[in-house]
Amino acid sequence: MATPDPPPPAPAGTKDLRLTTEEVRQLWSFVHGDIMDPEMRRQLRASYGLCPRHSWAYAVVEIELWTYGPGARGGHQPFDVAILYKDLLEHAATELTRRRILAANLASVLTAGAACRICEELSAAAPSGAPVGYAGSDTAALTEEANRLTFTTAWLRQTERVWRPWVCPVCAAEAGVPRDRQLTADDAGRTCRPHLLAARDLPRHTADRVGARLLETADLLGPLIESMTDRGRPATTEEDASWVAALGWFAGWAFPLAVHVSDEGAGTAT
Numbered sequence: 001m002a003t004p005d006p007p008p009p010a011p012a013g014t015k016d017l018r019l020t021t022e023e024v025r026q027l028w029s030f031v032h033g034d035i036m037d038p039e040m041r042r043q044l045r046a047s048y049g050l051c052p053r054h055s056w057a058y059a060v061v062e063i064e065l066w067t068y069g070p071g072a073r074g075g076h077q078p079f080d081v082a083i084l085y086k087d088l089l090e091h092a093a094t095e096l097t098r099r100r101i102l103a104a105n106l107a108s109v110l111t112a113g114a115a116c117r118i119c120e121e122l123s124a125a126a127p128s129g130a131p132v133g134y135a136g137s138d139t140a141a142l143t144e145e146a147n148r149l150t151f152t153t154a155w156l157r158q159t160e161r162v163w164r165p166w167v168c169p170v171c172a173a174e175a176g177v178p179r180d181r182q183l184t185a186d187d188a189g190r191t192c193r194p195h196l197l198a199a200r201d202l203p204r205h206t207a208d209r210v211g212a213r214l215l216e217t218a219d220l221l222g223p224l225i226e227s228m229t230d231r232g233r234p235a236t237t238e239e240d241a242s243w244v245a246a247l248g249w250f251a252g253w254a255f256p257l258a259v260h261v262s263d264e265g266a267g268t269a270t
């Protein structure tokens with residue numbers, strides 16, 4: 001008999017990313033879906049991608065579970081994640097910079113106009129019976145594998161020197177990062193989308209800076225995506241870090257900061 005999963009954690013919970021089997025089942029199916037499909041793309045733009053928890057979870061599931069592919073790593077890489085979030089970065093930058101709107105309304109262009117697709121699927125999922133995984137996959141085994149975070153942790157660690165200065169200052173403060181490790185040269189331009197929305201007031205010059213930074217990140221994602229194909233050169237460390245920057249902006253930085261902190265405490269990745 002299958003034991004029903006507990007209900008999924010609140011979508012805002014990105015610090016503790018231990019995924020339920022139902023979340024992994026839905027995300028694994030999403031990874032196999034066609035994010036280039038026009039209707040899917042329209043919905044994902046309207047929702048600005050997935051909610052914070054499922055944005056990071058999407059990357060974890062693709063990185064941990066996708067075991068083959070071209071490029072230097074030959075799998076365990078955020079290929080679909082990078083394609084989707086490059087598109088969303090460009091979309092958000094356009095929204096932030098193209099319109100003449102009152103500053104009081106500027107933050108509203110970042111508000112999601114549709115629900116997270118994974119949250120929707122989770123709330124619609126049948127509560128009884130043993131759900132079948134994508135193409136008959138063993139979701140319990142996949143969940144255990146995903147939750148080890150082996151490849152994600154390694155990736156975050158290898159690129160930390162690059163992404164650390166990109167961390168949203170509000171996220172860093174909330175995570176207890178010492179002030180001397182928060183590089184403050186461009187604080188306003190680094191503020192993540194959740195914290196821009198929370199602040200409500202978004203001055204035009206800040207919106208312009210944020211928009212410019214989003215395009216810089218998108219420009220780094222291009223060669224990263226190419227590096228995961230047959231034709232691309234290997235990515236630089238800065239390009240390797242760009243998907244972390246993209247998700248950090250859309251979903252906040254609690255997850256990578258928590259992984260790093262737990263690493264420091266544990267000494268070795270598990």
Ligand SMILES: [Zn+2]
Nearest residue numbers: 051054116119
């Ligand atoms: Zn969600």
Ligand SMILES: [Zn+2]
Nearest residue numbers: 168171192195
């Ligand atoms: Zn933040």
